[in-house]
Amino acid sequence: MISVAMAKLLTNNMHALDIRDLARRGALEPSNQAFVNWSCNGQHTGAIGFKVGEDMITLSYLTMPRNGTAWQSADQPIRLVTTPCHYGGSRQWFACPGCGGRVAILYVNRLTACRKCHDLAYQVQRESLAERYTRRLAKVRKRLGWPGGFLNDRRGQPAGMYLRTYFRLQLEHERLVAQIVKYESQRIGLTHR
Numbered sequence: 001m002i003s004v005a006m007a008k009l010l011t012n013n014m015h016a017l018d019i020r021d022l023a024r025r026g027a028l029e030p031s032n033q034a035f036v037n038w039s040c041n042g043q044h045t046g047a048i049g050f051k052v053g054e055d056m057i058t059l060s061y062l063t064m065p066r067n068g069t070a071w072q073s074a075d076q077p078i079r080l081v082t083t084p085c086h087y088g089g090s091r092q093w094f095a096c097p098g099c100g101g102r103v104a105i106l107y108v109n110r111l112t113a114c115r116k117c118h119d120l121a122y123q124v125q126r127e128s129l130a131e132r133y134t135r136r137l138a139k140v141r142k143r144l145g146w147p148g149g150f151l152n153d154r155r156g157q158p159a160g161m162y163l164r165t166y167f168r169l170q171l172e173h174e175r176l177v178a179q180i181v182k183y184e185s186q187r188i189g190l191t192h193r
């Protein structure tokens with residue numbers, strides 16, 4: 001196993017790990033261990049260590065947990081799949097740890113997975129945000145005494161509520177509606193993210 005000290009920090013950027021590059025460099029020979037370094041405009045942005053096993057590549061990287069104070073090491077084994085080529089020889093693929101699909105490129109971030117899995121994770125994150133905003137909006141509307149559901153009417157200032165409170169809740173209401181519309185319209189494909 002590659003030593004953790006040797007594995008370098010990954011940034012939050014999403015890095016592409018292309019199995020064709022690794023194959024070209026002869027890096028997929030069994031028991032080989034090496035690094036992939038990523039850079040952007042001449043600036044080093046991340047690195048990952050890997051070790052090749054039998055039908056397997058194990059990635060080693062360091063991550064900083066959210067709100068964490070210490071680096072944590074993580075090893076992730078990725079299955080390799082070999083398929084024959086039409087004109088002889090063979091080529092290798094990663095089996096995506098997310099969906100098991102055969103892919104040439106894995107995207108390395110907090111999660112290492114194919115593009116589809118990353119998109120899905122992104123979508124799920126967006127959906128849960130939209131749900132959270134919707135719940136918060138329901139509370140605001142309840143305080144305002146307005147009927148639930150943001151497509152329903154807005155009513156005026158409830159009796160007995162301070163004007164300042166009313167304005168604050170109204171602002172909060174508009175902000176939440178804007179967020180929900182943004183995420184929901186992305187979800188149903190009306191706008192690009």
Ligand SMILES: [Zn+2]
Pocket residue numbers: 096097098099100101113114115116117
């Ligand atoms: Zn996948």
